[in-house]
Amino acid sequence: MSKGLLIVLSGPSGVGKGTVCNQLRQRLPELVYSVSATTRQPRLGEENGVNYFFKSREQFLEMIENDQLLEHAEYVGNFYGTPRDFVEQTIESGKDIILEIEVQGALKVKEKFSEGIFVFLLPPSLDELKGRIQGRGTENQATIDHRMSVAADEISLLENYDYAVVNDEIDLACQRIQSIITAEHCKVRKKL
Numbered sequence: 304m305s306k307g308l309l310i311v312l313s314g315p316s317g318v319g320k321g322t323v324c325n326q327l328r329q330r331l332p333e334l335v336y337s338v339s340a341t342t343r344q345p346r347l348g349e350e351n352g353v354n355y356f357f358k359s360r361e362q363f364l365e366m367i368e369n370d371q372l373l374e375h376a377e378y379v380g381n382f383y384g385t386p387r388d389f390v391e392q393t394i395e396s397g398k399d400i401i402l403e404i405e406v407q408g409a410l411k412v413k414e415k416f417s418e419g420i421f422v423f424l425l426p427p428s429l430d431e432l433k434g435r436i437q438g439r440g441t442e443n444q445a446t447i448d449h450r451m452s453v454a455a456d457e458i459s460l461l462e463n464y465d466y467a468v469v470n471d472e473i474d475l476a477c478q479r480i481q482s483i484i485t486a487e488h489c490k491v492r493k494k495l
């Protein structure tokens with residue numbers, strides 16, 4: 304049996320990774336989603352084990368210590384990380400898995416899984432990006448400013464990715480990513 308694909312969807316905060324990922328999962332019900340661990344406080348409506356595994360700082364550091372994370376990063380004052388076993392077991396079982404993670408973490412995954420498919424989601428403009436984070440209404444202004452202040456640096460790392468997808472319209476962005484997944488499945492020569 305061939306292994307599943309590891310798809311990493313990354314990009315600045317507010318670009319629409321979560322929105323696009325949710326719609327992709329509806330279009331591709333067999334696509335497995337990697338639930339991350341974080342020390343961030345849950346937002347209204349977020350559920351432990353569904354949106355994230357919510358951890359204390361101590362619990363998160365213990366996960367790092369025990370090598371339970373494939374990658375982790377500190378992003379705007381909180382830790383985020385990808386549980387390793389679930390990802391590895393899913394790929395081994397032949398299923399595709401998608402990670403929705405920020406840029407530092409994505410580049411760490413690339414060091415370990417160069418055969419992964421690295422997709423960078425871009426906003427139509429920085430003004431639109433700011434409007435989306437503000438419109439979501441989940442962060443205070445200081446956090447929005449902090450997230451926006453790292454967005455340009457994150458976008459400057461685009462060249463490390465395999466694909467750039469503009470999230471102008473959700474449907475179109477999903478179609479583009481679906482096409483990428485289909486093409487990767489048809490590839491004759493896989494990446495080393």
Ligand SMILES: Nc1ncnc2c1ncn2[C@@H]1O[C@H](COP(=O)(O)OP(=O)(O)OP(=O)(O)O)[C@@H](O)[C@H]1O
Pocket residue numbers: 314315316317318319320321322323435436438439470471472473
């Ligand atoms: N193509 C789009 N057009 C307009 N609004 C969009 C589009 N995609 C997403 N949005 C909106 O932008 C906001 C941010 O989207 P989302 O939470 O999915 O971003 P994110 O990249 O996952 O953010 P974060 O990294 O902070 O978790 C949401 O309110 C969402 O509804």
Ligand SMILES: Nc1nc2c(ncn2[C@@H]2O[C@H](COP(=O)(O)O)[C@@H](O)[C@H]2O)c(=O)[nH]1
Pocket residue numbers: 314315316320339340343374375376378383384385386403404405406407408409
């Ligand atoms: N490096 C990682 N980044 C992750 C992971 N899970 C989520 N994220 C990214 O963090 C930011 C902020 O998320 P938010 O839910 O607080 O808005 C965003 O870019 C997420 O994609 C992870 O496991 N590792």
